[in-house]
Amino acid sequence: MKKILVGLKRAVDYNVRVRVNSSGTGVETEGVKMSINPFDEIALEEALRIKEAGNAEEIIVVSVGVPEAQQQLRTGLAMGADRAILVTTDEQLQPLAVAKILRELVNRESIDLVILGKQTIDGDNNQTGQMLAGLWGRPQATFASKVELDGATAKVTREVDAGLETIEIDLPAVITADLRLNEPRYVKLPDIMKAKKKPLDEIALADLGIDVGQSLAPSAYAPPEERSRGVMVGGVAELVEALKGKGLL
Amino acid sequence: MPKVLIIAEHDGESLNPSIPKCVSCAREIDGATIEIAVFAKSGDAVAAEAAAVEGVNRVLMVENDANAHALAAVLAPQVAALADGYTHIFGPSTTFGKDLMPRVAALLDVNQLSDIMEVLGPRSFKRPIYAGNAIITVDVPDGIMIVATVRTASYQAAGIGGSAAIEKVAIDAELPSHTRFVGVQIGKSDRPDLQTAAKVVSGGRALGSSENFEIIFKLADAIGAAVGASRAAVDAGYVPNELQVGQTGKIIAPDLYVAIGISGAIQHLTGIKDAGTIVAINKDEEAPIFEVADFGLVADLFKAVPEMTETVSK
């Protein structure tokens, strides 16, 4: 295998308590910390380990989004990716559009393996990898917690509702990373300096020459119904009484 | 008229409990005809169960050796081949549905809607984003096939008592061999199933070890509850992954949820928002879990939990 493509989405940091804006047209993003979507860091870490084990030659990180997504790509380069591609657009693209863009890059770059996160924690879609695999006509191994490469095939353990499922896939393929696939490394200062010299190509979405199709844009945003704080009980006996009173025990 | 096709999740023997919940969602679409497709090696038992769900008009059974295990790459082209004539294709927001439905949508060249929590109209839906911190309304333009997953925690299961016709269907689609099932390690337990249980007792990082986690199992057994866990408890290896509750684990809606030694991170809370009553036991009175708990007890879990088990066992 030669080339691995990893998708890094710029998303609101997972520690931020996101709130809907007062006009109901979106969420507050002013001054909010942005990071690499956590699952995508795990995806990149897996690619790095595959390369370090001698099973890949080049890792390309790609992000589709606003020009500021450069920051996340630079972080990816500092983690150890070889080069980066930023497909710029101001539009909030949906997974089908992102999948079509990735499909195009897979073609242009002759990619052997794509590793994405299982879901973005902003849109919570959990779709892009599956869509890319569908468009590409190649295998998908979603929610991966273990990847074992063996030449032109890979054995992937997947976290499914029932437990752990193992499938075997032929490469090229798409893998999406679950939380327990690995623990991403921290970037060190010298790596950040080195990353500044690594290539980062920007392509405007319009120049990619693909039709990303229609979108399902939200027409309204609303805060969720909040649960309210209940009562504090003084001890176990009182708790059990209260639950019995509600017919729960 | 709306015509909804629901893709059945099953284990070869019985219908997954998420499917009658998808039917309830589909029944919210006015005037909808509802059909269920069962892809299986031999599908009689599952199809019979599907046909008995109230509100189902017809069950399509697609039998093929290649359908012995649910592989998205194998199922998606078959679903796409069946899609003609339907306005909506639904799957559950389980790992089965999340794996399959986006691939189906891509083959049909449409976007997919994840986690429908409310039907506002035949083409208008609500769904959560940002771990449930925002609820968006999505209106799908006319003429576009709606492919979606249903957030099963938002729906009660449709009743049993229907008697829909079952039809065998042969599908002419080229099926790939590039994806092969190897095996599945199923978390076996005699306890109630986490996704459908009326009561759930969950433990967090505070338990400290898998041995200590036993006290959670004991309490669960004493009250007939399923067992869940926070991500921290799963990551630490106290319990297997299928017990994780939250944004990236299972989204559940039991009548009673007892969170023990769990701080209440947003990613965990999004998994229990729809619980009837939430109980929190935590030694830190500032823990965010208390902000959503109906009953809170500030206590050391290693004392409170065994005491609770004893009290309810009396």
Ligand SMILES: Cc1cc2nc3c(=O)[nH]c(=O)nc-3n(C[C@H](O)[C@H](O)[C@H](O)COP(=O)(O)OP(=O)(O)OC[C@H]3O[C@@H](n4cnc5c(N)ncnc54)[C@H](O)[C@@H]3O)c2cc1C
């Ligand atoms: C992308 C992403 C996805 C995630 N998805 C999920 C998810 O699906 N589900 C999930 O749960 N988390 C998820 N998380 C993790 C989440 O952010 C928290 O880290 C996690 O929920 C913390 O688990 P915890 O409450 O068990 O541990 P902690 O936060 O460490 O809390 C332990 C609690 O136990 C209490 N305690 C300690 N000792 C005792 C004692 N003796 N008696 C009583 N109480 C005690 C402490 O006061 C504390 O409140 C995700 C995180 C990310 C970044």
Ligand SMILES: Nc1ncnc2c1ncn2[C@@H]1O[C@H](COP(=O)(O)O)[C@@H](O)[C@H]1O
């Ligand atoms: N705009 C984007 N840029 C780069 N990668 C993306 C983008 N959107 C989605 N992805 C990848 O696809 C995965 C799943 O995203 P989603 O389907 O939106 O939940 C993410 O974890 C990323 O790896």
